[in-house]
Amino acid sequence: xxxxxxxxxxxxxxxxxxxxxxxIKQLPLIKKILQNSLYKNxxxxxxxxxxxxxxxxxxxxxxxxxxxxxxxVGLLGIAKTSKPDTFVHIFTFLxxxxxxLNTYMFNPSKDKYYAMVLMxxxxxxxxxxxxYYIMLKLLIGFLPFTLMFxxxxxxxxxxxxxxxxxxxxxxxxxxxxxxxxYKKTGKARNENLPTKILWSLVGIFLIAxxxxxxxxxxxxxxxxxxxFLITTIIGIFGFKYIINFNEYKRMYKALLTQSNVYIMQTQxxxxxxxxxxxxxIELDNKDTSNKNGFSYFHDIFVKRHKKILTKxxxxxxxxxxxxxxxxxxxxxxxxxxxxxxxxxTLKYLPYFVFIMYIINRGTVVTxxxxxxxxHSMLTYRFYKTPKVILSLFKERLKTLIKINxxxxxxxxIGLPLILYLTGGTDNPINYAILFTSIIAMSIFxxxxxxxxxxxxxxxxxxxxxxxxxxxxxQTITYFVCYAxxxxxxxxxxxxxxxxxxxxxxxxxxxxxxxxxxxxxxxLRI
Amino acid sequence: xxxIVKNIKKNFDKKEVLKNLNFTFEQGKIYGLLGRNGxxxxxxxxxxxxxxxIDDGEFYIEDKExxxxxxxxxxxxxVLSTPNVPEFLTGREFLKFFIDINKDKIKNxxxxxxxxxxxxxxKEDRDKLLRDYSHGMKNKMQMLVNIIADPNILLLDEPLxxxxxxxxxxxxxxxxxxxxxxxxxxxxxxxxxxLDLCDEIVILNNGLLExxxxxxxxxxxxxxxxxKALKEETNV
Numbered sequence: 151x152x153x154x155x156x157x158x159x160x161x162x163x164x165x166x167x168x169x170x171x172x173x174i175k176q177l178p179l180i181k182k183i184l185q186n187s188l189y190k191n192x193x194x195x196x197x198x199x200x201x202x203x204x205x206x207x208x209x210x211x212x213x214x215x216x217x218x219x220x221x222x223v224g225l226l227g228i229a230k231t232s233k234p235d236t237f238v239h240i241f242t243f244l245x246x247x248x249x250x251l252n253t254y255m256f257n258p259s260k261d262k263y264y265a266m267v268l269m270x271x272x273x274x275x276x277x278x279x280x281x282y283y284i285m286l287k288l289l290i291g292f293l294p295f296t297l298m299f300x301x302x303x304x305x306x307x308x309x310x311x312x313x314x315x316x317x318x319x320x321x322x323x324x325x326x327x328x329x330x331x332y333k334k335t336g337k338a339r340n341e342n343l344p345t346k347i348l349w350s351l352v353g354i355f356l357i358a359x360x361x362x363x364x365x366x367x368x369x370x371x372x373x374x375x376x377x378f379l380i381t382t383i384i385g386i387f388g389f390k391y392i393i394n395f396n397e398y399k400r401m402y403k404a405l406l407t408q409s410n411v412y413i414m415q416t417q418x419x420x421x422x423x424x425x426x427x428x429x430x431i432e433l434d435n436k437d438t439s440n441k442n443g444f445s446y447f448h449d450i451f452v453k454r455h456k457k458i459l460t461k462x463x464x465x466x467x468x469x470x471x472x473x474x475x476x477x478x479x480x481x482x483x484x485x486x487x488x489x490x491x492x493x494x495t496l497k498y499l500p501y502f503v504f505i506m507y508i509i510n511r512g513t514v515v516t517x518x519x520x521x522x523x524x525h526s527m528l529t530y531r532f533y534k535t536p537k538v539i540l541s542l543f544k545e546r547l548k549t550l551i552k553i554n555x556x557x558x559x560x561x562x563i564g565l566p567l568i569l570y571l572t573g574g575t576d577n578p579i580n581y582a583i584l585f586t587s588i589i590a591m592s593i594f595x596x597x598x599x600x601x602x603x604x605x606x607x608x609x610x611x612x613x614x615x616x617x618x619x620x621x622x623x624q625t626i627t628y629f630v631c632y633a634x635x636x637x638x639x640x641x642x643x644x645x646x647x648x649x650x651x652x653x654x655x656x657x658x659x660x661x662x663x664x665x666x667x668x669x670x671x672x673l674r675i
Numbered sequence: 676x677x678x679i680v681k682n683i684k685k686n687f688d689k690k691e692v693l694k695n696l697n698f699t700f701e702q703g704k705i706y707g708l709l710g711r712n713g714x715x716x717x718x719x720x721x722x723x724x725x726x727x728x729i730d731d732g733e734f735y736i737e738d739k740e741x742x743x744x745x746x747x748x749x750x751x752x753x754v755l756s757t758p759n760v761p762e763f764l765t766g767r768e769f770l771k772f773f774i775d776i777n778k779d780k781i782k783n784x785x786x787x788x789x790x791x792x793x794x795x796x797x798k799e800d801r802d803k804l805l806r807d808y809s810h811g812m813k814n815k816m817q818m819l820v821n822i823i824a825d826p827n828i829l830l831l832d833e834p835l836x837x838x839x840x841x842x843x844x845x846x847x848x849x850x851x852x853x854x855x856x857x858x859x860x861x862x863x864x865x866x867x868x869x870l871d872l873c874d875e876i877v878i879l880n881n882g883l884l885e886x887x888x889x890x891x892x893x894x895x896x897x898x899x900x901x902x903k904a905l906k907e908e909t910n911v
Contacts, residue, residue: 431763433804443775447764454763526759531724531748532777532824611759675727 154272155279161269162261166205167198210291218295226303229363234304239368241296241313242377243359247352249320254284256328256341256405263406266399273398281325281392285318292317309371316378319385326388329395338405424613427521430458444538448545455518459511459553466509467556474564481571492572495565496580499587499644500637502561506591507631509557512599513624515550520609528673529611536668543604543663550596558592583645594652598627601659604667609674616674676702676738678746678828678858680884683732685715685722692718694882696732700858702827705850707873708862711905714879716862720830724753736827746828749780752821756833758813762806766796766816769805773820782825794819795845810837818846822853831861835868847872866901870894880905 171194222240229236255277265271292314300310332338339345344352362368369377437453439446452459481488527533565588566581575581608620615621637644683696692715700706710716721727723734723746735743736750761769770787778784785793791801794815805813814837821829831850835843850859850872860877863869869876876887878901887904889897 428762428806431804431806433765443772446775447761447772450768451763522763523761526761529753529755529759530820531751531753535748538776611755611757672726675721 151275151279154275155283158261158265158271158276158280159283161265163199163202165260165264166202167195170198170201171195210287211294214291214295218292218299223299223303225360228360229368230366231363231368232304235368235370236363237300237303237305238309238371238374239363240359242316242369242374243355245317245320247355247359248317249324250348250352250355251341251344253321253325253328253341255281255325256339258340258342258405258407262402266402267406273402274396277398277402278393285321288317288321289314306371309374312375312378316374316381319378319381322385322388322392323381326391329391329401332401332404333397336404338401340405424521424525427518430455430518431522432457444541445545448542448549451519451523452549455522458514458518459549460556462514463511463553463556467560470509470557470560470564474560474568477568478571481568488572491568492575495569495572495584496575496641497638499584499641499648500634500639502565502588503591503634503648504631505561506558506588506595507627510554510592510595510599512550512554512595515553516599516603519546519603520607521613524607524671525609525611525613525673528671534668534672539604539667539671540664543600543667547597547600550600551593554592554596555589558588562586562588562592577642580641580645583641583649587641587645587648590649590652594648594655597656597659601663604663604671607671607674611673676736676827676858678734679737679743680723680734681732683719683722683734684730685718685727686730691882693722693729696879696882696884698877698884698886700828700860702858703855704874705854705859705861705872707869707876708860708879709864709866709869709876709901709905710862710879712864715882716879717832719879720753720832720860720862723828723830724751749777749824750827751830752824752826752828753830754814754818754821754832754834756836758810758817758837760805760808760813760816762804765804766791766801766808769816769820770823773823777824780825781823790819790823793849795842811839811842814838815842815846825856827857829857829859831859833863834861835863836865866898870897876901878904 174194218241221244222237225240226233226236231239262276265276266273293311296310296313297307300313301307328339431454433454437450439449439453441449481491532538562585565584569575569581569584602620602623606617606620606623608615608617610616678700680696680698680700683693684691685693696719708716708719718727722729725746735745737743764772767787770790774781774784774787788801791798796812796815796819800808800812805816808816814834818834835846838846850861853859854874861869861873876889876897878885878887885904887897887901892900
């Protein structure tokens with residue numbers, strides 16, 4: 151059995167190292183330097199192995215550290231119950247949720263598919279040896295942090311010590327249940343597709359886990375100890391059942407179907423992406439167009455995608471409007487917050503970069519453009535001529551700007567209005583700056599997304615991502631916008647800078663599109 | 676009219692996919708392009724369609740007066756094995772749009788319904804979303820659009836595999852009907868299809884193009900010759 155484990159571990163490590171090398175290869179610039187023979191390169195393999203080990207260690211410890219810190223310790227303050235009781239209470243319920251959603255055994259993962267289906271390894275040996283390994287990882291990973299956080303929260307060391315054992319006991323119990331269920335029904339549950347009942351249980355446990363302590367109810371350490379003893383005794387029987395279970399091979403044959411398995415995920419993801427996109431098309435016979443040529447083509451595209459284009463933008467605009475109305479009502483009811491609000495509108499305009507980023511429909515719209523239109527049209531030669539690309543770009547830019555302006559206008563009017571209602575400003579030009587800078591941000595994001603798409607279109611005909619530059623650019627956009635949340639600057643200065651920046655950015659990027667889009671806007675090969 | 680391919684080279688990393696392609700394709704003929712998996716048939720098509728930049732060499736059209744000119748976008752029609760059509764349009768809308776933007780180039784323009792008739796697309800399907808067309812019907816639409824534009828050169832990448840036998844036969848007949856005004860290059864794995872439909876058999880193997888001389892040979896002799904050629908060249 152140990153041999154099985156070593157083989158499966160090596161196998162998992164090999165493809166993990168290869169995927170690391172693959173990811174390195176996908177980075178812009180680097181991919182031009184590196185070649186395919188790279189997978190044989192020793193130095194790089196070593197680097198891959200080091201990263202792989204770091205991932206495994208991170209996997210063992212870091213995840214547990216963050217989990218206990220964020221899900222338990224960080225939230226102890228919200229409860230009325232004592233710290234140790236709350237800790238043990240939340241831990242118990244979260245562990246129950248974890249047992250339901252994360253069984254390991256019933257996760258149709260890529261490594262299982264490789265080992266048991268492709269390499270025809272002995273299913274029982276493979277499953278059991280890896281199951282022990284996973285349980286050991288849980289035990290080692292949890293122990294330092296249950297001890298560290300538990301003791302500092304006032305739990306007894308004994309309780310802290312048995313907590314990790316409780317985790318594996320519950321997992322063992324639920325796995326036993328699923329094996330029994332398989333034996334009875336012949337159906338192997340896929341843990342990635344939880345049933346409605348399972349979701350409801352998760353919901354109940356979640357509410358019980360956090361809700362009860364807020365109301366002042368929590369189990370204490372003694373009750374936890376009793377629960378632990380009972381589950382452990384049953385767990386021992388469960389464990390015996392898992393060891394003696396003899397139908398792993400048949401069960402995994404049912405579970406590791408192609409549609410379930412991770413190995414197909416890239417393909418499946420693009421398929422799902424495409425299917426979802428295609429579902430967004432709505433055929434309403436009234437939606438025709440009197441236009442001609444590309445305007446006709448684009449007009450119908452917009453009409454058939456109302457749901458994700460205009461309707462959705464109008465919805466955001468309506469919600470924004472309600473938020474403003476509610477806020478204005480609050481200001482009237484509680485005049486004491488006026489000064490703070492006034493201060494906010496005059497100093498925190500950078501916040502709105504992030505808000506405008508969030509409500510911008512650029513990503514969704516360009517994705518639909520690709521999936522439902524360009525993906526197929528770019529295979530036609532006439533569609534790739536510079537004249538056609540640019541005329542369609544113009545139509546699209548107009549539409550995208552228009553769509554994003556719906557919510558933008560609400561904000562652009564709402565902000566100066568709030569400024570006015572909370573006491574106004576010494577410098578009336580601030581009203582104009584608030585209005586114009588919000589509109590400028592909205593136009594900026596519309597241009598930004600469409601230009602990125604036209605200059606960096608990353609997909610090939612099979613909807614596989616062939617360039618990571620686009621993702622990198624999008625990530626940078628996110629971080630820059632997020633970083634704006636940290637900035638505090640007078641609206642006067644930030645607003646004017648935003649307007650100037652947006653203007654220059656739009657001009658430059660439009661020039662780039664006019665110059666390069668005919669070369670860059672194509673399917674990757 | 677001729678399509679002349681001269682010394683075309685294309686590498687991926689260090690792999691030479693197209694080593695040195697030389698060939699003259701003539702109007703009025705259907706060329707069957709045969710090659711083993713990964714031989715570079717699609718790469719060759721992608722180069723001709725300028726989806727891929729060639730590393731070296733050139734290709735151009737030589738007209739009846741022996742005048743040479745570069746290929747323009749409208750000279751080439753490329754039908755892929757997987758049909759790609761704008762799924763948000765109906766069949767009729769797609770044709771209307773296509774005819775609209777190509778109206779100056781289309782000779783003998785017909786009505787939309789006449790085109791549907793030509794491609795044998797049923798009345799009840801014409802106003803359905805292309806999303807809801809079957810694979811074969813999408814393929815028909817793709818083929819139709821490429822034929823309406825009337826390009827001089829038609830590149831067909833395994834186009835008949837998704838059709839049922841009846842439609843495949845119709846398509847074969849249609850290609851035979853239009854070949855006198857076109858250069859048709861037809862890539863396929865199916866030797867019987869190539870022998871049945873194509874006037875010339877061209878082999879792409881080991882990065883080179885070679886014509887198989889069919890003269891005075893029966894089908895089975897040609898097949899043996901093709902297989903032999905493919906095997907021999909791989910071993911070079």
